[in-house]
Amino acid sequence: MQNFIRSLKYLWPYRVRIGAALLCCVFIATLWGGGLGLTLPGAKILISEEGLHGWAWNTLARDRLGVGIVQRSVPPRRVDGHELSKVIDVVSVSDSHQPVGPDRLSETDWIVGLSIPGPDGSEQWEWVRGDILAERLARTDEGQTVRLLVFNSNSASAQPRVVPVRMGPTELTSHLLGELAEKIPNPGIGNLPGRFPLFVGLLVVVLIITCIRAVFTFIQEYLVGTAIWRGIMDLRSRNYNVVLHLPTTFFSEKGVSDATSRFIQDTNELARGQNTLLGKTMVEPAKAVGAVVTALCASWELTLMAMVAGPPAFFLIRKMGKKMHKASRRALESWSSMLAVLNETLVGIRVVKSYTMEGAERRRFFRVNRALLKQQNRMERLDAATGPTVESLGIAAGMVAAGAAGYLVFNHRMDQAVFLTWMVALFALFDPVRKLAKVSMRFQASEAAAKRIFELQDSEQEKFV
Structure with a gap:
Protein backbone atom coordinates (compact mmCIF):
# COMPACT_ATOMS: atom_id res chain seq x y z
CA MET A 1 0.00 0.00 0.00
CA THR A 39 -35.70 0.26 19.20
CA LEU A 40 -35.78 -0.37 22.95
CA PRO A 41 -38.43 2.25 23.87
CA GLY A 42 -40.34 1.26 20.74
CA ALA A 43 -40.38 -2.38 21.87
CA LYS A 44 -41.43 -1.33 25.36
CA ILE A 45 -44.36 0.63 23.95
CA LEU A 46 -45.47 -2.09 21.52
CA ILE A 47 -44.90 -5.48 23.15
CA SER A 48 -44.10 -4.94 26.81
CA GLU A 49 -46.85 -5.09 29.42
CA GLU A 50 -45.09 -2.57 31.63
CA GLY A 51 -44.82 0.06 28.90
CA LEU A 52 -42.41 2.96 28.72
CA HIS A 53 -43.18 4.32 32.20
CA GLY A 54 -43.03 0.90 33.85
CA TRP A 55 -39.65 0.35 32.22
CA ALA A 56 -38.39 3.64 33.66
CA TRP A 57 -39.63 2.79 37.18
CA ASN A 58 -38.14 -0.71 36.98
CA THR A 59 -34.78 0.66 35.87
CA LEU A 60 -34.66 3.21 38.69
CA ALA A 61 -35.81 0.64 41.27
CA ARG A 62 -33.14 -1.77 40.07
CA ASP A 63 -30.42 0.82 40.61
CA ARG A 64 -31.83 1.84 43.99
CA LEU A 65 -32.01 -1.73 45.30
CA GLY A 66 -28.83 -3.03 43.66
CA VAL A 67 -30.60 -6.11 42.28
CA GLY A 68 -31.91 -7.21 38.91
CA ILE A 69 -35.70 -7.23 38.92
CA VAL A 70 -38.57 -7.96 36.56
CA GLN A 71 -42.29 -7.50 37.00
CA ARG A 72 -44.01 -10.83 36.73
CA SER A 73 -47.64 -11.85 36.67
CA VAL A 74 -47.92 -15.03 38.75
CA PRO A 75 -50.64 -17.70 38.96
CA PRO A 76 -53.22 -17.01 41.66
CA ARG A 77 -51.59 -17.69 45.00
CA ARG A 78 -52.58 -16.76 48.53
CA VAL A 79 -49.87 -15.78 51.00
CA ASP A 80 -50.82 -14.88 54.55
CA GLY A 81 -54.38 -14.30 53.42
CA HIS A 82 -53.45 -12.04 50.48
CA GLU A 83 -53.87 -12.84 46.78
CA LEU A 84 -50.70 -12.35 44.73
CA SER A 85 -51.19 -11.29 41.10
CA LYS A 86 -48.16 -9.25 40.05
CA VAL A 87 -44.87 -9.25 41.96
CA ILE A 88 -41.35 -7.92 41.58
CA ASP A 89 -39.14 -10.94 40.94
CA VAL A 90 -35.47 -10.73 41.95
CA VAL A 91 -33.43 -12.36 39.16
CA SER A 92 -29.91 -11.30 40.17
CA VAL A 93 -28.10 -9.63 43.06
CA SER A 94 -25.18 -7.25 42.42
CA ASP A 95 -22.40 -6.00 44.68
CA SER A 96 -24.17 -2.65 45.05
CA HIS A 97 -26.96 -4.28 47.08
CA GLN A 98 -26.93 -2.71 50.57
CA PRO A 99 -29.00 -4.72 53.10
CA VAL A 100 -29.37 -3.19 56.56
CA GLY A 101 -28.98 -6.26 58.74
CA PRO A 102 -28.04 -9.93 58.30
CA ASP A 103 -30.87 -10.77 55.89
CA ARG A 104 -30.54 -9.89 52.20
CA LEU A 105 -32.40 -10.40 48.95
CA SER A 106 -31.74 -13.56 46.94
CA GLU A 107 -32.58 -14.72 43.42
CA THR A 108 -35.57 -16.75 44.61
CA ASP A 109 -37.33 -13.82 46.29
CA TRP A 110 -40.45 -11.96 45.29
CA ILE A 111 -40.91 -8.42 46.58
CA VAL A 112 -44.62 -8.19 47.41
CA GLY A 113 -44.90 -5.04 49.50
CA LEU A 114 -43.47 -2.77 52.18
CA SER A 115 -43.29 -2.80 55.95
CA ILE A 116 -44.36 0.60 57.26
CA PRO A 117 -44.89 1.97 60.78
CA GLY A 118 -48.52 2.09 61.91
CA PRO A 119 -50.28 4.92 63.76
CA ASP A 120 -49.36 3.38 67.11
CA GLY A 121 -45.73 2.84 66.10
CA SER A 122 -46.14 -0.87 65.42
CA GLU A 123 -44.99 -2.43 62.14
CA GLN A 124 -47.64 -2.97 59.48
CA TRP A 125 -47.39 -4.89 56.23
CA GLU A 126 -48.61 -3.15 53.10
CA TRP A 127 -49.16 -5.52 50.18
CA VAL A 128 -48.53 -3.59 46.94
CA ARG A 129 -48.93 -4.70 43.33
CA GLY A 130 -45.62 -4.99 41.48
CA ASP A 131 -46.05 -2.11 39.02
CA ILE A 132 -47.14 0.31 41.73
CA LEU A 133 -44.39 -0.88 44.07
CA ALA A 134 -41.71 -0.33 41.40
CA GLU A 135 -42.82 3.29 40.96
CA ARG A 136 -42.76 3.89 44.72
CA LEU A 137 -39.26 2.42 45.02
CA ALA A 138 -38.08 4.48 42.04
CA ARG A 139 -39.24 7.68 43.69
CA THR A 140 -37.46 6.88 46.98
CA ASP A 141 -34.47 9.13 47.73
CA GLU A 142 -30.89 7.87 47.80
CA GLY A 143 -29.65 6.82 51.25
CA GLN A 144 -33.15 6.20 52.60
CA THR A 145 -33.81 2.81 54.18
CA VAL A 146 -36.91 0.91 53.05
CA ARG A 147 -38.26 -2.25 54.64
CA LEU A 148 -39.24 -4.63 51.87
CA LEU A 149 -41.85 -7.32 52.35
CA VAL A 150 -40.28 -10.36 50.71
CA PHE A 151 -41.59 -13.85 49.96
CA ASN A 152 -39.46 -16.85 48.96
CA SER A 153 -41.04 -18.29 45.82
CA ASN A 154 -39.32 -21.68 46.12
CA SER A 155 -40.90 -22.54 49.44
CA ALA A 156 -44.59 -23.39 49.52
CA SER A 157 -44.82 -22.99 53.29
CA ALA A 158 -42.61 -19.92 53.64
CA GLN A 159 -43.93 -16.84 55.36
CA PRO A 160 -43.16 -13.27 54.26
CA ARG A 161 -40.15 -11.66 55.87
CA VAL A 162 -38.91 -8.09 56.11
CA VAL A 163 -35.58 -7.13 54.50
CA PRO A 164 -34.33 -3.59 55.25
CA VAL A 165 -32.38 -2.15 52.29
CA ARG A 166 -30.56 1.16 51.95
CA MET A 167 -31.39 2.78 48.62
CA GLY A 168 -28.37 3.39 46.44
CA PRO A 169 -27.59 5.89 43.66
CA THR A 170 -28.96 5.66 40.12
CA GLU A 171 -26.98 5.61 36.90
CA LEU A 172 -27.07 8.61 34.61
CA THR A 173 -29.05 6.80 31.91
CA SER A 174 -31.59 5.62 34.46
CA HIS A 175 -31.92 9.13 35.86
CA LEU A 176 -32.49 10.59 32.38
CA LEU A 177 -35.03 7.88 31.61
CA GLY A 178 -36.89 8.72 34.80
CA GLU A 179 -36.89 12.44 33.97
CA LEU A 180 -38.31 11.61 30.52
CA ALA A 181 -41.02 9.44 32.05
CA GLU A 182 -42.02 12.28 34.35
CA LYS A 183 -42.59 14.61 31.39
CA ILE A 184 -44.54 12.15 29.19
CA PRO A 185 -48.21 11.45 30.01
CA ASN A 186 -48.64 7.98 31.47
CA PRO A 187 -51.32 5.97 29.59
CA GLY A 188 -51.49 3.47 32.44
CA ILE A 189 -50.58 -0.19 32.74
CA GLY A 190 -52.07 -2.36 30.00
CA ASN A 191 -53.73 0.55 28.17
CA LEU A 192 -52.51 -0.31 24.68
CA PRO A 193 -54.71 2.19 22.78
CA GLY A 194 -53.40 4.91 25.05
CA ARG A 195 -49.84 4.12 24.00
CA PHE A 196 -50.51 4.94 20.34
CA PRO A 197 -49.64 8.68 20.69
CA LEU A 198 -46.34 7.68 22.32
CA PHE A 199 -45.58 5.34 19.42
Whole structure:
Protein backbone atom coordinates (compact mmCIF):
# COMPACT_ATOMS: atom_id res chain seq x y z
CA MET A 1 0.00 0.00 0.00
CA GLN A 2 3.05 2.26 -0.19
CA ASN A 3 2.09 3.88 -3.49
CA PHE A 4 -1.55 4.33 -2.51
CA ILE A 5 -0.49 6.08 0.70
CA ARG A 6 1.88 8.23 -1.33
CA SER A 7 -1.03 9.39 -3.49
CA LEU A 8 -2.79 10.78 -0.42
CA LYS A 9 -0.32 13.66 -0.19
CA TYR A 10 -2.16 15.28 -3.10
CA LEU A 11 -5.20 15.56 -0.82
CA TRP A 12 -3.32 17.55 1.81
CA PRO A 13 -4.18 20.97 0.27
CA TYR A 14 -7.84 20.04 0.72
CA ARG A 15 -7.54 18.87 4.32
CA VAL A 16 -10.20 21.32 5.51
CA ARG A 17 -12.80 19.63 3.33
CA ILE A 18 -11.72 16.20 4.50
CA GLY A 19 -11.73 17.31 8.13
CA ALA A 20 -15.28 18.60 7.75
CA ALA A 21 -16.25 15.27 6.14
CA LEU A 22 -14.73 13.41 9.09
CA LEU A 23 -16.78 15.54 11.48
CA CYS A 24 -19.88 14.63 9.50
CA CYS A 25 -19.00 10.96 10.02
CA VAL A 26 -19.06 11.49 13.78
CA PHE A 27 -22.56 12.94 13.55
CA ILE A 28 -23.65 10.12 11.23
CA ALA A 29 -22.41 7.49 13.70
CA THR A 30 -24.11 9.22 16.63
CA LEU A 31 -27.42 9.49 14.80
CA TRP A 32 -27.17 5.91 13.54
CA GLY A 33 -26.57 4.57 17.04
CA GLY A 34 -29.30 6.80 18.44
CA GLY A 35 -31.78 5.52 15.87
CA LEU A 36 -30.93 1.92 16.78
CA GLY A 37 -31.23 2.73 20.46
CA LEU A 38 -34.82 3.89 19.92
CA THR A 39 -35.70 0.26 19.20
CA LEU A 40 -35.78 -0.37 22.95
CA PRO A 41 -38.43 2.25 23.87
CA GLY A 42 -40.34 1.26 20.74
CA ALA A 43 -40.38 -2.38 21.87
CA LYS A 44 -41.43 -1.33 25.36
CA ILE A 45 -44.36 0.63 23.95
CA LEU A 46 -45.47 -2.09 21.52
CA ILE A 47 -44.90 -5.48 23.15
CA SER A 48 -44.10 -4.94 26.81
CA GLU A 49 -46.85 -5.09 29.42
CA GLU A 50 -45.09 -2.57 31.63
CA GLY A 51 -44.82 0.06 28.90
CA LEU A 52 -42.41 2.96 28.72
CA HIS A 53 -43.18 4.32 32.20
CA GLY A 54 -43.03 0.90 33.85
CA TRP A 55 -39.65 0.35 32.22
CA ALA A 56 -38.39 3.64 33.66
CA TRP A 57 -39.63 2.79 37.18
CA ASN A 58 -38.14 -0.71 36.98
CA THR A 59 -34.78 0.66 35.87
CA LEU A 60 -34.66 3.21 38.69
CA ALA A 61 -35.81 0.64 41.27
CA ARG A 62 -33.14 -1.77 40.07
CA ASP A 63 -30.42 0.82 40.61
CA ARG A 64 -31.83 1.84 43.99
CA LEU A 65 -32.01 -1.73 45.30
CA GLY A 66 -28.83 -3.03 43.66
CA VAL A 67 -30.60 -6.11 42.28
CA GLY A 68 -31.91 -7.21 38.91
CA ILE A 69 -35.70 -7.23 38.92
CA VAL A 70 -38.57 -7.96 36.56
CA GLN A 71 -42.29 -7.50 37.00
CA ARG A 72 -44.01 -10.83 36.73
CA SER A 73 -47.64 -11.85 36.67
CA VAL A 74 -47.92 -15.03 38.75
CA PRO A 75 -50.64 -17.70 38.96
CA PRO A 76 -53.22 -17.01 41.66
CA ARG A 77 -51.59 -17.69 45.00
CA ARG A 78 -52.58 -16.76 48.53
CA VAL A 79 -49.87 -15.78 51.00
CA ASP A 80 -50.82 -14.88 54.55
CA GLY A 81 -54.38 -14.30 53.42
CA HIS A 82 -53.45 -12.04 50.48
CA GLU A 83 -53.87 -12.84 46.78
CA LEU A 84 -50.70 -12.35 44.73
CA SER A 85 -51.19 -11.29 41.10
CA LYS A 86 -48.16 -9.25 40.05
CA VAL A 87 -44.87 -9.25 41.96
CA ILE A 88 -41.35 -7.92 41.58
CA ASP A 89 -39.14 -10.94 40.94
CA VAL A 90 -35.47 -10.73 41.95
CA VAL A 91 -33.43 -12.36 39.16
CA SER A 92 -29.91 -11.30 40.17
CA VAL A 93 -28.10 -9.63 43.06
CA SER A 94 -25.18 -7.25 42.42
CA ASP A 95 -22.40 -6.00 44.68
CA SER A 96 -24.17 -2.65 45.05
CA HIS A 97 -26.96 -4.28 47.08
CA GLN A 98 -26.93 -2.71 50.57
CA PRO A 99 -29.00 -4.72 53.10
CA VAL A 100 -29.37 -3.19 56.56
CA GLY A 101 -28.98 -6.26 58.74
CA PRO A 102 -28.04 -9.93 58.30
CA ASP A 103 -30.87 -10.77 55.89
CA ARG A 104 -30.54 -9.89 52.20
CA LEU A 105 -32.40 -10.40 48.95
CA SER A 106 -31.74 -13.56 46.94
CA GLU A 107 -32.58 -14.72 43.42
CA THR A 108 -35.57 -16.75 44.61
CA ASP A 109 -37.33 -13.82 46.29
CA TRP A 110 -40.45 -11.96 45.29
CA ILE A 111 -40.91 -8.42 46.58
CA VAL A 112 -44.62 -8.19 47.41
CA GLY A 113 -44.90 -5.04 49.50
CA LEU A 114 -43.47 -2.77 52.18
CA SER A 115 -43.29 -2.80 55.95
CA ILE A 116 -44.36 0.60 57.26
CA PRO A 117 -44.89 1.97 60.78
CA GLY A 118 -48.52 2.09 61.91
CA PRO A 119 -50.28 4.92 63.76
CA ASP A 120 -49.36 3.38 67.11
CA GLY A 121 -45.73 2.84 66.10
CA SER A 122 -46.14 -0.87 65.42
CA GLU A 123 -44.99 -2.43 62.14
CA GLN A 124 -47.64 -2.97 59.48
CA TRP A 125 -47.39 -4.89 56.23
CA GLU A 126 -48.61 -3.15 53.10
CA TRP A 127 -49.16 -5.52 50.18
CA VAL A 128 -48.53 -3.59 46.94
CA ARG A 129 -48.93 -4.70 43.33
CA GLY A 130 -45.62 -4.99 41.48
CA ASP A 131 -46.05 -2.11 39.02
CA ILE A 132 -47.14 0.31 41.73
CA LEU A 133 -44.39 -0.88 44.07
CA ALA A 134 -41.71 -0.33 41.40
CA GLU A 135 -42.82 3.29 40.96
CA ARG A 136 -42.76 3.89 44.72
CA LEU A 137 -39.26 2.42 45.02
CA ALA A 138 -38.08 4.48 42.04
CA ARG A 139 -39.24 7.68 43.69
CA THR A 140 -37.46 6.88 46.98
CA ASP A 141 -34.47 9.13 47.73
CA GLU A 142 -30.89 7.87 47.80
CA GLY A 143 -29.65 6.82 51.25
CA GLN A 144 -33.15 6.20 52.60
CA THR A 145 -33.81 2.81 54.18
CA VAL A 146 -36.91 0.91 53.05
CA ARG A 147 -38.26 -2.25 54.64
CA LEU A 148 -39.24 -4.63 51.87
CA LEU A 149 -41.85 -7.32 52.35
CA VAL A 150 -40.28 -10.36 50.71
CA PHE A 151 -41.59 -13.85 49.96
CA ASN A 152 -39.46 -16.85 48.96
CA SER A 153 -41.04 -18.29 45.82
CA ASN A 154 -39.32 -21.68 46.12
CA SER A 155 -40.90 -22.54 49.44
CA ALA A 156 -44.59 -23.39 49.52
CA SER A 157 -44.82 -22.99 53.29
CA ALA A 158 -42.61 -19.92 53.64
CA GLN A 159 -43.93 -16.84 55.36
CA PRO A 160 -43.16 -13.27 54.26
CA ARG A 161 -40.15 -11.66 55.87
CA VAL A 162 -38.91 -8.09 56.11
CA VAL A 163 -35.58 -7.13 54.50
CA PRO A 164 -34.33 -3.59 55.25
CA VAL A 165 -32.38 -2.15 52.29
CA ARG A 166 -30.56 1.16 51.95
CA MET A 167 -31.39 2.78 48.62
CA GLY A 168 -28.37 3.39 46.44
CA PRO A 169 -27.59 5.89 43.66
CA THR A 170 -28.96 5.66 40.12
CA GLU A 171 -26.98 5.61 36.90
CA LEU A 172 -27.07 8.61 34.61
CA THR A 173 -29.05 6.80 31.91
CA SER A 174 -31.59 5.62 34.46
CA HIS A 175 -31.92 9.13 35.86
CA LEU A 176 -32.49 10.59 32.38
CA LEU A 177 -35.03 7.88 31.61
CA GLY A 178 -36.89 8.72 34.80
CA GLU A 179 -36.89 12.44 33.97
CA LEU A 180 -38.31 11.61 30.52
CA ALA A 181 -41.02 9.44 32.05
CA GLU A 182 -42.02 12.28 34.35
CA LYS A 183 -42.59 14.61 31.39
CA ILE A 184 -44.54 12.15 29.19
CA PRO A 185 -48.21 11.45 30.01
CA ASN A 186 -48.64 7.98 31.47
CA PRO A 187 -51.32 5.97 29.59
CA GLY A 188 -51.49 3.47 32.44
CA ILE A 189 -50.58 -0.19 32.74
CA GLY A 190 -52.07 -2.36 30.00
CA ASN A 191 -53.73 0.55 28.17
CA LEU A 192 -52.51 -0.31 24.68
CA PRO A 193 -54.71 2.19 22.78
CA GLY A 194 -53.40 4.91 25.05
CA ARG A 195 -49.84 4.12 24.00
CA PHE A 196 -50.51 4.94 20.34
CA PRO A 197 -49.64 8.68 20.69
CA LEU A 198 -46.34 7.68 22.32
CA PHE A 199 -45.58 5.34 19.42
CA VAL A 200 -46.42 8.01 16.84
CA GLY A 201 -44.16 10.47 18.66
CA LEU A 202 -41.35 7.91 18.61
CA LEU A 203 -41.80 7.43 14.84
CA VAL A 204 -41.59 11.20 14.33
CA VAL A 205 -38.32 11.28 16.29
CA VAL A 206 -36.92 8.44 14.14
CA LEU A 207 -37.94 10.29 10.97
CA ILE A 208 -36.24 13.49 12.14
CA ILE A 209 -33.06 11.59 13.01
CA THR A 210 -33.07 9.89 9.60
CA CYS A 211 -33.48 13.20 7.74
CA ILE A 212 -30.69 14.86 9.71
CA ARG A 213 -28.42 11.86 9.08
CA ALA A 214 -29.23 12.05 5.35
CA VAL A 215 -28.15 15.71 5.27
CA PHE A 216 -24.84 14.90 6.95
CA THR A 217 -24.32 11.96 4.55
CA PHE A 218 -24.83 14.25 1.54
CA ILE A 219 -22.38 16.83 2.91
CA GLN A 220 -19.81 14.16 3.71
CA GLU A 221 -19.96 12.52 0.27
CA TYR A 222 -19.88 15.87 -1.55
CA LEU A 223 -16.87 17.17 0.37
CA VAL A 224 -14.95 13.92 -0.07
CA GLY A 225 -15.75 13.67 -3.79
CA THR A 226 -14.72 17.23 -4.61
CA ALA A 227 -11.51 16.96 -2.57
CA ILE A 228 -10.52 13.72 -4.32
CA TRP A 229 -11.08 14.99 -7.85
CA ARG A 230 -9.15 18.17 -7.08
CA GLY A 231 -6.28 16.00 -5.87
CA ILE A 232 -6.50 13.81 -8.98
CA MET A 233 -6.39 16.97 -11.12
CA ASP A 234 -3.16 18.01 -9.38
CA LEU A 235 -1.72 14.52 -9.84
CA ARG A 236 -2.53 14.49 -13.55
CA SER A 237 -0.99 17.94 -13.98
CA ARG A 238 2.17 16.77 -12.22
CA ASN A 239 2.40 13.67 -14.41
CA TYR A 240 1.74 15.69 -17.57
CA ASN A 241 4.65 17.93 -16.74
CA VAL A 242 6.81 14.83 -16.29
CA VAL A 243 5.67 13.37 -19.62
CA LEU A 244 6.67 16.55 -21.45
CA HIS A 245 10.25 16.06 -20.21
CA LEU A 246 10.55 12.32 -20.81
CA PRO A 247 13.02 11.19 -23.50
CA THR A 248 11.58 9.88 -26.74
CA THR A 249 13.10 6.47 -25.97
CA PHE A 250 10.50 6.03 -23.24
CA PHE A 251 7.67 6.21 -25.78
CA SER A 252 9.59 3.98 -28.19
CA GLU A 253 9.85 1.27 -25.54
CA LYS A 254 6.43 1.53 -23.86
CA GLY A 255 4.35 3.27 -26.49
CA VAL A 256 2.08 6.30 -26.25
CA SER A 257 -0.94 4.19 -25.29
CA ASP A 258 0.71 3.03 -22.06
CA ALA A 259 1.16 6.62 -20.86
CA THR A 260 -2.38 7.45 -21.98
CA SER A 261 -3.77 4.52 -19.99
CA ARG A 262 -1.97 5.71 -16.86
CA PHE A 263 -3.55 9.14 -17.27
CA ILE A 264 -7.08 7.85 -17.81
CA GLN A 265 -7.76 4.35 -16.51
CA ASP A 266 -5.21 4.29 -13.69
CA THR A 267 -6.11 7.68 -12.26
CA ASN A 268 -9.81 6.77 -12.31
CA GLU A 269 -9.04 3.54 -10.45
CA LEU A 270 -6.97 5.48 -7.92
CA ALA A 271 -9.81 7.98 -7.43
CA ARG A 272 -12.22 5.12 -6.70
CA GLY A 273 -9.84 3.80 -4.07
CA GLN A 274 -9.46 7.21 -2.42
CA ASN A 275 -13.24 7.66 -2.50
CA THR A 276 -13.60 4.31 -0.77
CA LEU A 277 -11.03 5.28 1.86
CA LEU A 278 -12.54 8.66 2.70
CA GLY A 279 -16.14 7.69 1.99
CA LYS A 280 -17.17 4.14 2.81
CA THR A 281 -14.14 3.47 5.02
CA MET A 282 -15.03 6.44 7.23
CA VAL A 283 -18.83 6.19 7.20
CA GLU A 284 -19.28 2.44 7.56
CA PRO A 285 -16.88 2.03 10.53
CA ALA A 286 -18.61 4.99 12.17
CA LYS A 287 -21.98 3.27 11.71
CA ALA A 288 -20.47 0.01 12.96
CA VAL A 289 -19.22 1.79 16.09
CA GLY A 290 -22.71 3.18 16.69
CA ALA A 291 -24.21 -0.31 16.33
CA VAL A 292 -21.54 -1.86 18.59
CA VAL A 293 -22.12 0.74 21.31
CA THR A 294 -25.87 0.05 21.20
CA ALA A 295 -25.27 -3.71 21.34
CA LEU A 296 -22.76 -3.35 24.19
CA CYS A 297 -25.24 -1.28 26.16
CA ALA A 298 -27.82 -4.04 25.73
CA SER A 299 -25.43 -6.91 26.61
CA TRP A 300 -21.66 -6.61 26.42
CA GLU A 301 -21.11 -10.34 27.09
CA LEU A 302 -23.27 -11.48 24.17
CA THR A 303 -21.81 -8.81 21.88
CA LEU A 304 -18.26 -10.00 22.53
CA MET A 305 -19.41 -13.57 21.87
CA ALA A 306 -20.83 -12.52 18.50
CA MET A 307 -17.57 -10.80 17.53
CA VAL A 308 -15.46 -13.99 17.59
CA ALA A 309 -15.91 -14.14 13.81
CA GLY A 310 -13.59 -11.13 13.44
CA PRO A 311 -10.16 -12.86 13.29
CA PRO A 312 -11.15 -15.54 10.70
CA ALA A 313 -12.80 -12.86 8.54
CA PHE A 314 -9.68 -10.68 8.71
CA PHE A 315 -7.51 -13.62 7.58
CA LEU A 316 -9.76 -14.33 4.57
CA ILE A 317 -9.96 -10.67 3.55
CA ARG A 318 -6.18 -10.33 3.70
CA LYS A 319 -5.62 -13.44 1.61
CA MET A 320 -8.15 -12.39 -1.04
CA GLY A 321 -6.73 -8.86 -1.07
CA LYS A 322 -3.31 -10.11 -2.20
CA LYS A 323 -4.91 -11.98 -5.09
CA MET A 324 -6.92 -8.89 -6.01
CA HIS A 325 -3.76 -6.76 -6.17
CA LYS A 326 -2.16 -9.13 -8.67
CA ALA A 327 -5.29 -9.42 -10.80
CA SER A 328 -5.84 -5.65 -10.82
CA ARG A 329 -2.31 -4.92 -12.00
CA ARG A 330 -2.64 -7.41 -14.84
CA ALA A 331 -6.01 -5.91 -15.81
CA LEU A 332 -4.50 -2.42 -16.00
CA GLU A 333 -1.69 -3.74 -18.19
CA SER A 334 -4.30 -5.36 -20.42
CA TRP A 335 -6.09 -2.01 -20.69
CA SER A 336 -2.81 -0.48 -21.85
CA SER A 337 -2.36 -3.23 -24.45
CA MET A 338 -5.89 -2.71 -25.72
CA LEU A 339 -5.32 1.03 -26.13
CA ALA A 340 -2.10 0.25 -28.01
CA VAL A 341 -3.90 -2.06 -30.44
CA LEU A 342 -6.68 0.46 -30.98
CA ASN A 343 -4.22 3.29 -31.54
CA GLU A 344 -2.10 1.35 -34.00
CA THR A 345 -5.12 0.09 -35.93
CA LEU A 346 -6.95 3.39 -36.19
CA VAL A 347 -3.86 5.46 -36.95
CA GLY A 348 -2.76 3.03 -39.65
CA ILE A 349 -6.23 2.18 -40.92
CA ARG A 350 -5.22 2.94 -44.53
CA VAL A 351 -2.36 0.45 -44.34
CA VAL A 352 -4.67 -2.18 -42.80
CA LYS A 353 -7.17 -1.80 -45.62
CA SER A 354 -4.50 -1.63 -48.33
CA TYR A 355 -2.99 -4.99 -47.31
CA THR A 356 -6.38 -6.53 -46.35
CA MET A 357 -5.18 -7.14 -42.75
CA GLU A 358 -8.62 -6.76 -41.15
CA GLY A 359 -8.68 -10.42 -40.10
CA ALA A 360 -5.24 -10.28 -38.49
CA GLU A 361 -6.07 -7.10 -36.61
CA ARG A 362 -9.37 -8.59 -35.47
CA ARG A 363 -7.57 -11.65 -34.06
CA ARG A 364 -4.95 -9.46 -32.36
CA PHE A 365 -7.66 -7.34 -30.71
CA PHE A 366 -9.55 -10.47 -29.67
CA ARG A 367 -6.47 -11.88 -27.89
CA VAL A 368 -5.95 -8.65 -25.94
CA ASN A 369 -9.65 -8.32 -25.18
CA ARG A 370 -9.83 -11.92 -23.93
CA ALA A 371 -6.81 -11.39 -21.66
CA LEU A 372 -8.52 -8.35 -20.15
CA LEU A 373 -11.76 -10.31 -19.68
CA LYS A 374 -9.87 -13.06 -17.86
CA GLN A 375 -8.45 -10.65 -15.30
CA GLN A 376 -11.75 -8.82 -14.90
CA ASN A 377 -13.57 -12.11 -14.28
CA ARG A 378 -10.99 -13.02 -11.66
CA MET A 379 -11.45 -9.65 -9.93
CA GLU A 380 -15.23 -10.05 -9.97
CA ARG A 381 -14.95 -13.56 -8.53
CA LEU A 382 -12.81 -12.37 -5.64
CA ASP A 383 -15.03 -9.34 -5.04
CA ALA A 384 -18.20 -11.44 -5.13
CA ALA A 385 -16.83 -14.07 -2.72
CA THR A 386 -15.68 -11.66 -0.04
CA GLY A 387 -19.04 -10.28 1.10
CA PRO A 388 -20.96 -13.58 1.44
CA THR A 389 -18.02 -15.26 3.20
CA VAL A 390 -17.69 -12.56 5.83
CA GLU A 391 -21.46 -12.31 6.20
CA SER A 392 -21.78 -16.08 6.74
CA LEU A 393 -19.10 -16.05 9.43
CA GLY A 394 -20.78 -13.12 11.18
CA ILE A 395 -24.25 -14.67 11.00
CA ALA A 396 -22.94 -17.98 12.39
CA ALA A 397 -21.33 -16.24 15.36
CA GLY A 398 -24.42 -14.07 15.81
CA MET A 399 -26.71 -17.08 15.89
CA VAL A 400 -24.63 -18.69 18.65
CA ALA A 401 -24.87 -15.48 20.67
CA ALA A 402 -28.59 -15.21 19.88
CA GLY A 403 -29.09 -18.74 21.20
CA ALA A 404 -27.42 -17.76 24.45
CA ALA A 405 -29.58 -14.62 24.61
CA GLY A 406 -32.70 -16.71 24.06
CA TYR A 407 -31.74 -18.91 27.00
CA LEU A 408 -31.42 -15.81 29.19
CA VAL A 409 -34.81 -14.51 28.02
CA PHE A 410 -36.63 -17.77 28.71
CA ASN A 411 -35.06 -17.94 32.15
CA HIS A 412 -36.08 -14.35 32.93
CA ARG A 413 -32.47 -13.12 33.06
CA MET A 414 -32.85 -10.81 30.08
CA ASP A 415 -35.72 -8.52 29.17
CA GLN A 416 -37.52 -9.33 25.91
CA ALA A 417 -37.34 -5.75 24.67
CA VAL A 418 -33.63 -5.58 25.49
CA PHE A 419 -33.13 -8.84 23.56
CA LEU A 420 -34.97 -7.39 20.56
CA THR A 421 -32.86 -4.22 20.70
CA TRP A 422 -29.67 -6.26 20.93
CA MET A 423 -30.66 -8.35 17.90
CA VAL A 424 -31.48 -5.24 15.86
CA ALA A 425 -28.13 -3.65 16.78
CA LEU A 426 -26.28 -6.88 15.99
CA PHE A 427 -27.77 -7.24 12.52
CA ALA A 428 -27.28 -3.52 11.93
CA LEU A 429 -23.60 -4.14 12.68
CA PHE A 430 -23.33 -6.85 10.02
CA ASP A 431 -24.32 -4.48 7.20
CA PRO A 432 -21.31 -2.10 7.61
CA VAL A 433 -19.01 -5.09 8.17
CA ARG A 434 -20.23 -6.73 4.96
CA LYS A 435 -19.62 -3.52 3.01
CA LEU A 436 -16.19 -3.06 4.56
CA ALA A 437 -15.21 -6.58 3.53
CA LYS A 438 -14.91 -5.34 -0.06
CA VAL A 439 -12.88 -2.30 0.91
CA SER A 440 -9.66 -4.31 0.99
CA MET A 441 -10.30 -5.45 -2.59
CA ARG A 442 -10.72 -1.85 -3.72
CA PHE A 443 -7.56 -0.75 -1.93
CA GLN A 444 -5.51 -3.48 -3.60
CA ALA A 445 -6.82 -2.46 -7.02
CA SER A 446 -6.00 1.19 -6.29
CA GLU A 447 -2.52 0.26 -5.06
CA ALA A 448 -1.82 -1.41 -8.41
CA ALA A 449 -3.03 1.72 -10.23
CA ALA A 450 -0.99 4.03 -7.98
CA LYS A 451 2.12 1.97 -8.63
CA ARG A 452 1.79 2.44 -12.38
CA ILE A 453 1.09 6.15 -11.98
CA PHE A 454 4.17 6.77 -9.86
CA GLU A 455 6.31 4.61 -12.13
CA LEU A 456 5.56 7.19 -14.79
CA GLN A 457 6.15 10.10 -12.42
CA ASP A 458 9.48 8.67 -11.20
CA SER A 459 10.82 7.93 -14.69
CA GLU A 460 14.13 9.54 -15.53
CA GLN A 461 13.59 12.84 -17.32
CA GLU A 462 15.69 14.68 -19.85
CA LYS A 463 18.42 16.77 -18.35
CA PHE A 464 18.11 20.50 -18.79
CA VAL A 465 21.10 22.07 -20.52
